Amino acid sequence: MAAILGRLSRSATISGRHARCLRTLKTQAFRGSRITSSTTYLCGVAAATSAYLGWRWLHGGAVVQAAKPRRHIDESSLRGLKLNHRERRFIKFSSVEYQGQLYMSPQDFIESVTDSEPRPRLKRRMLTEKDLEQFAQETPVLSKGSPDMFRTIFDKGIISYTEYLFLLSILTKPQTGFRIAFNMFDTDGNERVDKEEFLVLMDLITAGVFRAYASWVSDTIHNENPDSEKAKKLQSTRQVLEKIFSTARRDRLNRALEGAVKANDADADDEVVLEDELQKSHVVDTTLLLHFFGRKGKQDLKFEEFKMFMENLQTEVLEIEFNEFSKGLPAITELDFAKILLRYTYLQSDQYEMYLERLLDRIPEGKGITFSEFKSFCQFLNTLDDFAIAMKMYTLADQPISQEEFHRAVKICTGAELSPHIVDTVFKIFDDDGDGQLSYKEFIAIMRDRLHRGFKQTSRSEGWDAFKQCVKSEMKAVV
Numbered sequence: 001m002a003a004i005l006g007r008l009s010r011s012a013t014i015s016g017r018h019a020r021c022l023r024t025l026k027t028q029a030f031r032g033s034r035i036t037s038s039t040t041y042l043c044g045v046a047a048a049t050s051a052y053l054g055w056r057w058l059h060g061g062a063v064v065q066a067a068k069p070r071r072h073i074d075e076s077s078l079r080g081l082k083l084n085h086r087e088r089r090f091i092k093f094s095s096v097e098y099q100g101q102l103y104m105s106p107q108d109f110i111e112s113v114t115d116s117e118p119r120p121r122l123k124r125r126m127l128t129e130k131d132l133e134q135f136a137q138e139t140p141v142l143s144k145g146s147p148d149m150f151r152t153i154f155d156k157g158i159i160s161y162t163e164y165l166f167l168l169s170i171l172t173k174p175q176t177g178f179r180i181a182f183n184m185f186d187t188d189g190n191e192r193v194d195k196e197e198f199l200v201l202m203d204l205i206t207a208g209v210f211r212a213y214a215s216w217v218s219d220t221i222h223n224e225n226p227d228s229e230k231a232k233k234l235q236s237t238r239q240v241l242e243k244i245f246s247t248a249r250r251d252r253l254n255r256a257l258e259g260a261v262k263a264n265d266a267d268a269d270d271e272v273v274l275e276d277e278l279q280k281s282h283v284v285d286t287t288l289l290l291h292f293f294g295r296k297g298k299q300d301l302k303f304e305e306f307k308m309f310m311e312n313l314q315t316e317v318l319e320i321e322f323n324e325f326s327k328g329l330p331a332i333t334e335l336d337f338a339k340i341l342l343r344y345t346y347l348q349s350d351q352y353e354m355y356l357e358r359l360l361d362r363i364p365e366g367k368g369i370t371f372s373e374f375k376s377f378c379q380f381l382n383t384l385d386d387f388a389i390a391m392k393m394y395t396l397a398d399q400p401i402s403q404e405e406f407h408r409a410v411k412i413c414t415g416a417e418l419s420p421h422i423v424d425t426v427f428k429i430f431d432d433d434g435d436g437q438l439s440y441k442e443f444i445a446i447m448r449d450r451l452h453r454g455f456k457q458t459s460r461s462e463g464w465d466a467f468k469q470c471v472k473s474e475m476k477a478v479v
Contacts, residue, residue: 086168090161093118098127098284103158106150106287109167113453114320127158132285139290142305147315149291157287162202166288170310171317172451174382174414178307185301192300195293199283318378322371331368334425335359340374341429345449355429362428373422379414381447386413391440400437403427 083091093112094102102124104112111118138156140149159167173181185193185201283289285297291309293299325336332340338359342352380387390409391401401409403423410418427436430443 086165087161090164094124095121095155096125096127096158098132098158101160101284103127103160103286104164105155106153106157106159107155109159109164110150110317110320112164113168113171113317114324132158135287136285136290136295139287141294142291142299142301142309145291145305145309145312147312147319149312150316151320153287158284159288160202160284160286163286163288166202167313170313171453172382173310173314174386175311175379176383178310179303181310182303182306185306192302193292193306194300195289195297198289198292198301314379315375318375319371322374326371331370332374333368334363334366334428337369337374337422337425338429341450342446343450344453345446347446359425359429362434363425366425367421369422369425373419376416376418377422377426379416380410380418381451383413384444384447384451388440388444391444400435400439402437406438406440 089112090104091102093108094104095108095118096103096105108118135157138153140146140152146152169181182193183189185197187197187200285295289297292301321340322332325332325340335356338356342355345352347355387409390412403420406423406427407417407420410416410423426443427438430438430446432439
């Protein structure tokens with residue numbers, strides 16, 4: 001009995017050390033949590049963690065774990081592979097597979113740019129030709145596009161990896177760049193884009209990956225033992241890339257790899273070549289292709305239609321973010337606006353809280369920010385590079401800027417004006433000493449993080465991972 005009481009006492013001591021860990025989790029919950037009551041949630045986590053640690057001490061570590069959702073491609077298996085952050089995120093969020101190739105559903109794409117983690121699932125859904133036929137019937141024609149199209153289609157559609165890259169680029173395109181994007185597709189200059197022109201540019205997007213990968217193959221296999229760790233990483237990376245590129249594009253990767261191998265090892269018996277898997281090169285009609293060019297692929301895409309699609313997608317993502325905080329109301333609080341701006345940044349926890357506390361001190365009773373104001377500000381952020389140039393020319397000595405100067409620079413870059421209230425809120429967040437001046441360099445650096453939407457590499461742990469790491473540190477201190 002004395003031993004048991006001793007263990008319980010020690011467990012209570014451990015649970016008392018969770019304050020710092022909970023502050024870390026609370027800060028992360030501020031950034032993207034959908035939980036209604038953070039206080040209730042955190043208390044529940046603290047209680048559950050304390051009970052769990054005490055139970056572990058009492059029972060000597062004999063644990064029976066519940067079954068966890070199993071991913072088709074284990075995330076841990078991607079460590080050390082030659083994959084960039086976008087490739088890893090696509091694999092992480094893609095929930096469907098067809099003929100050995102991974103796809104996102106429209107809902108997967110929305111989640112990948114608004115959430116840090118995909119919704120729980122046991123495994124990916126394996127699609128059939130019948131499924132694709134049903135998707136084709138439910139895909140709206142271009143004239144029926146709307147700012148809620150992706151939410152309406154939900155999981156009744158597919159998006160390839162190259163289309164995923166294309167959609168990501170749309171989210172950060174200023175309206176002045178819509179014409180440039182369209183002209184990139186319009187290779188013959190007839191003010192229309194057909195299906196073949198669109199696919200050509202999709203191949204160009206993929207070509208950059210192929211060239212980089214072939215170069216890495218060339219460096220890796222030269223005088224390398226086939227059983228070495230590098231050679232195994234090459235094999236694993238190849239298998240993963242097979243999953244996210246279509247058969248037609250894998251043929252291009254085959255040729256690139258063949259050339260790299262032959263150039264470095266002309267006498268080799270075994271060449272590192274991707275298997276064709278007896279599939280004919282073909283183009284799967286994705287949701288985007290069906291929406292742009294129709295079921296027969298004969299329709300042409302005009303600039304005004306293309307522009308409307310880009311505007312609708314930007315609006316849809318912003319609506320989802322706004323509605324997460326508005327809870328059905330016509331406006332969000334200034335504090336919610338600050339949380340949205342800071343949710344994708346890589347600030348330390350104390351810095352993040354400092355910005356929020358500063359805003360609360362300066363705006364004790366706010367009047368709220370409407371979706372129209374929020375959307376206008378986010379569209380301005382898409383011109384951030386132009387704004388940075390304008391500010392550099394306007395203040396050559398890198399001096400802070402006033403609200404009036406900020407208004408003028410925004411008008412020059414976007415041709416539109418922001419509401420005085422939202423500019424005042426931004427200054428209340430980022431004005432260090434309350435003198436009405438903004439350090440635009442710090443503002444631009446933080447807003448660039450926001451623009452990246454979590455696609456910028458960082459080594460800092462976040463969310464539950466940060467909490468677990470903190471608990472481990474505290475446990476080491478106890479022991």
